[in-house]
Amino acid sequence: MPALPQINLPILLPHILLAGSAVLILLIDLFLPPSKKSLNQLFAVIFLFITFVVTAFTLWSNPQTSELLNGDRFSVFFFIIFVSAAVLVIMTADPYLRRNNINLGEFYALIIFAVCGASVMAAAADLISLFLGLEIMSVSLYVLAGFQRQKPASNEAAMKYFLIGAFFSGFFLFGAMLLYAATGTTSIYDLIVYANSSSPLFIGGAVLILSAFAFKASLFPFHFWSPDVYDGAPTPIAAFMATGAKAAAFAALLRVFFYLYPKMGAPAESALWMVAALTMTVGNVLALAQSNIKRMLAFSSIAHAGYLFLGFLASNAATVQAVMFYLFVYTLMNVGAFTVAYLINVRGEGGYQLSNFAGAGMKNPFLAIVMAVFMFSLAGIPPTAGFFGKFYLFRAALDAGLVYLVIIAVLNSALSVYYYLRVLVIMFMQKEVDLPALRYNLAVSVALILCVIGILNFGIFPGSLMNMLALAGL
């Protein structure tokens, strides 16, 4: 009789706590009168904070591994990214939810479920557990994308995301099956050991799984969904998808392919080279043409996925740290940018036209200045963390000899300056259109200030974060 598997509690604890928090919020929500629904926000932040503290104290100081899930520092750091993204999104979402009358407890519960899925993905030691995480996260996001169910665009976003997502889940499973056929295992570590680039089954499986991750990370040529979905989904959710979900995709990509990619051989190398170059270029070039800030941020997030993928291709010691650093600071600047975008857009959906932002800088200096920090950071201009993140990625890539790809990347980031600055031009340098008074609460201001402090701090003193990351390798 087979022995029952040992349960390694410390490894499971973060995931259990997250799932528990989500369920608890659903229960609490039942007893809250409609006027007190905003308390959910408070509970969600508290629960996430508790989970964060518990994880930091158990797993970070005492990393462990098991057959299905890892509790290594790599997964803990990604857990920190997901929780930061979720906390920032939750703190900034309240005005949006009230404005659109969707102030429901499920919103917070679903975000925490998505975080739970993401952290399972980052921790997975086996393709099966990876798939579980992927599905938990994706299903929560499908629902969240369609959270404004009165609005056709939101429904369309959910439908689109769901259909394509389901398709790529199929890709993932099919790929896992082929890998199993090629190597006889689904364990990620055994895969690395048994991988053999001459086997067509292995190559086929690896490519299919890679496409599934590429879809989640919105890499070319699987990026088409993201502008439509970001545009239609509630803005805080778009922010979460661009940061938390993207980080999860990169966590999985690193976990599975960091050691596997070098074994895939030269054809894969040149194909992925093209993927990185085209992702950056397509994202930036299309972002140039956008007049809607949400779509612009969506295309820019494709471009950033390209920079991150460039770091992944470097595939050397600095890769993992550089990608994690970038994802963390990217979370700060992107959630911030999405938040300011929806705060200024008081005309409701469809008002995300950049022209509606004219002169907003003079009426709302606080929002305009923090937006300037986010834009400069996204454009990668020092002394912001965005610059240091890019520097770190490009350094890893140059070290790996990817000179031409880095040149494409830096030219792209020069190109991107145009559309990031255009936001500032419109906000600071154009005559104001008549804007109604903007209302937002303390939590939003605190969240935005935290983002700005993080961006400047990690831009000027990245040392502390780098030291932490040095411990968190694969």
Place this chain on the structure above:
Amino acid sequence: MDNLLSLVIFLPLAGAVLLLFIPRDNHLLIKGISLTAALAAFVASLPLYFNFKVNNPNMQFVEKYLWLPDLGISYNLGLDGISLFLVLLTTFISVPCIYGSFGVIKEKLKAYMFCFLLLETGMLGVFCALDLFLFYIFWEAMLIPMYFIIGVWGGPRRIYAALKFFIYTMVGSVLMLVAIIYLYLHGLDSAGGGRTFDVLLLMEHAPHSFPLQAQMYMFAAFALAFAIKVPMFPFHTWLPDAHVEAPTAGSVILAGVLLKMGTYGFIRFCIPFFPAAAKEFVPLISILAVIGIVYGAMVSVTQKDLKKLVAYSSVSHLGFVMLGLFALNSQGMVGGVLQMVNHGLSTGALFFLVGVIYERRHTRMIADFGGLAKVMPVYWTIFMIVALSSLGLPGLNGFIGEFLILLGTFQSNQPYAIISAAGVILAAVYLLWMFRRTMYGPIENEENKKLTDLNLREWLVFVPIVIPIVWIGVYPYPFLVRIGPAVEKVIALLH
């Protein structure tokens, strides 16, 4: 004082931070704080001159602190004869810039002063940084305040000009970033490996670490960034736009200091890091410089707008600087460095002079003026001194610089020297012709009769600038003796 350089660099920043706590309607306090910060930076920079050890070619006032030791990045500052006067020029010219903006900038004064002080810190940092990473941070960060100064307080086409300025510079800088990282990764290969951004270490080892081919690529990447900044022909098209649209003080600082960051980059980084490539690039750069000299001067002749005329004259003058630097001999390079300072003073003053009549008449068209000498005699006098300095009259600063440059170029490459000497004549043409049309002749426009001469504020702007113009022209020795040894050190690397 061990941290004198840091003090100079960050005093303006401290002023800027202080401004954040001042209510935005309290204009008096805002003016007071920003002027004090700029003055304090200038006063703090004076000991740099007096305590500077003449005949010492090495870096002085060095400060070095580990910043990101894992990446070989340190906070590393220092000053030699090349950067000394650029630092002094920056702290010096910033004072009249801030002072000269009082009363001119009426809207969003606090934000303006904030940007200006930030800009000053950025520029000073660029000239003092001895760590490539630190240098790049200052180099890029400085774009942000300049972008806002042009874009928010500029003229009618300010948005176009600001974006063009930013994107031009950015395209050049990012390629330089690639070269910087590459230099970091492989610059010490000849010394047995290791990685550093330390400029002095790289100067020592980088020339031997790369084959000529690699040196050429990296030189090109650095040179593109600097050539856009200078700006050399054919990368100059952003300059007239930026100059014309920027507010007066913005134009002054742009011409006076920002452009020097490009020429400074050539002599500080490009030539010492890649001496073999530099020699290969001499013909190309010299030809572009000569084209810039002649083309800039000829375009200046045809300008109807005073500010555009001065802007194009910068293209011509900086062509001289580049020609001098790439003569790669002592006279040429010393002349080039001195001419950077000269150009900063005289072109800065020219922009102020244009600003004076623009504020009174709200036009800069040469055709709208005429006969100003009768109504504004003091203005006329100062304009005369500055214009003569700019066209290189002996006895004023411009002559010394241009003479040394032509002397150096004549030794290394005669044809360039002969053609560019024509540029000096053309400079006389456009400056004197412009001078005649604005200053002499009958007063045809009624409004010009009511013009008032310089007020106290403007006196205080011009007098300090005219003093060094005459000083360098009459007695350049203290300048040359400080620039010389540092330049010799660069030349030694070429052999």
